[in-house]
Amino acid sequence: MAMGAGVAVTLALGAAPGPAAAHAPTPRWQLTDTHTDARFRGLAAVDRRTAWVAGSKGTVLRTTDGGAQWRPVSPPGAAAEALEFRDIEAFDARRAVVLAIGEGEASRVYRTDDGGATWTESFRNPDPKAFYDCVTFFDHRNGLAMSDPVDGKFRILSTRDGGRSWRVLPSAGMPEAQAGEAGFAASGQCLVASGPKDVWLATGGGATARVLHSRDRGLNWTATETPVPAGDPARGVFGLAFRDRAHGIAVGGDYTAGNPSPRAAATTGDGGRTWAPSDRPPPAYRSGVAWLPHSRTAALAVGPTGTDLTTDAGRTWRTVDPGSYDTVDCARDGACWAAGEKGRVARMGHGLR
Template sequence: MTAGLVGAALALSLAAPARAGETPTAPATPETATASVTPTAPTAPASSAGWQLTPTGTDVRFRGLAAVDRRTAWAAGSRGTVLRTTDAGRTWRNVSPPGGEGLELRDVEAFDARRAVVLAIGEGEASRLLRTEDGGATWTETFRNTDPRAFYDCVTFLDRRHGLALSDPVDGRFRVLATRDGGRSWHVLPDSGMPPALPGEAGFAASGQCLITADRGGNDVWFATGGAATARVFHSADRGRTWTVTDSPVPAGDPARGVFALAFRDRHHGLAVGGDYRTGQPSPRAAAVTADGGRTWTPAATPPPAYRSGAAWLPRAKGAALAVGPTGTDLTRDGGRTWRTVDTGSYDTVDCAPDGGCWASGEKGRVARLARH
């Protein structure tokens, strides 16, 4: 697929043009830690898939990403780093929680340019949730895990008040936190409605997309697993109180393999992507699709050629979606049945806003926005 054809395909999906940013040129310094970062010079052109790198001014890895709209996005990553842009990526402001340099942030859920919740992962007290209501000027820790057996992987919100966070199994069942006040407080849900976990089964904190909803305001939630003999997808139709589970065709059978990300465009049509995250390992059948809310899954006829850790539906394009991973970006135009690589840049996660603003982020401070041609 040529650059022109890819640009045309994405332009059909996303209507209005927008300005693009430039590439980062140097790691952040203490002097830029609380200020907007301005690039010194552009160093890379737009990629064939329409991704244009923006000047984050840091070299941390961003596995957490929240697209608010075409101009506004949040990124969360290693060393407790949180960045926010409100000018389509031309500048990023470092709004990291003070004293959080030891935190490994893997997910961020943003309601707008001022309110967001970030998840720090790890065993025991390393797993935390923090919330800001002033664009990151101040943060409040609203949950700190005190159970050494728990390890939280992802967080999602059904609306501005109701959200869930997922932990790996405790006492043989996945643990779920819930909030009813926008992330200001959290409580553990009873596990009586959760099917037993398989030996070795866990979630992957690779992209903030192991636990997802379809559209905010609904009741449906899904989470994906790997590590066990079978990669599975769990579904709740009542906001996390009870769950069903089904096998997926994405290969597992190893702690490094399984479903790493889910994306649903509505409560029926969904995508699952994953594979084996180890460099150089094959990832056959690394994608699957469902048309019945996750009750059954069908392997993609032409899956991505390698491990993919993130996925997002393109707004206003019924069957178009993107999948990203360390070796590239793939595009589907037929609802996930066939995929084609359109970019070879490294990204860990991707997110699209309702107005068509799409963003991707990953290693070495990479955050990009999707350019329209």
């Protein structure tokens, strides 16, 4: 489903006051200059120096120096066609897969093996009823992409060669979709994986907001209702993050500007079999969420009205930054990145170095 140069901001991570906290390094969002006004809903954090972003106007950028410089690396012709890139998955500084969304042939997948110097189009959607929203990978070879329902069921695309080729999986193991149900191409997080076989799919637009879970790389799925409000095309679960096979966070709400978004976050501790509402959720719609690296309890959620932090695994949240971001991603080395409208891309760290 389609969606419609800065100052550093300190993000206090809830450290207890005292001498140790006083000397602890303070992470912060540091805005970088991308020299574009594209809206970036696709983001892949490789490490503290390397990240990729993908967005409107056929724009793909890459940095390898912590955001000091961003290099345009869009696929040839993408800008001329004004492709809407909404998700990007990067394996390292040279290899990445990017997804363009839209009805029919507007939904495409491209892969690069040389840092974006060249791209190969590996999939162009031939079905006018399909609309692909998100892509995810289990490892460097195995991955999935998901489309809004076709003939009453979400459609799953699979790759076993790192995104060089794709095939549509059988739909027999996919539950029936609700009327009006779809995924949101808002942050590249409506389809996420953890471990070698587990994958989750977030939905909205239907009577209830659901999370679908597969334990076998997309062949068979179970659907669970969440407490995140739905019942409207603008409401549902927009982003998911799992720190392992069991513990996950869902964020969402109503993306219509100015509309309230109660119960905008939920958590699971059993792999998505059950979901509980956050005791104190973010105060507004949130589209992206990411666990802080090497933490069992800390995560960030982002949206157009700010960034929120949880230090108790999603039960309570507090706003720590008012800036607008659509998506957030963290790398194994501890670096977190965020991206959004008007070319905004930021890194959370201790300065750009």
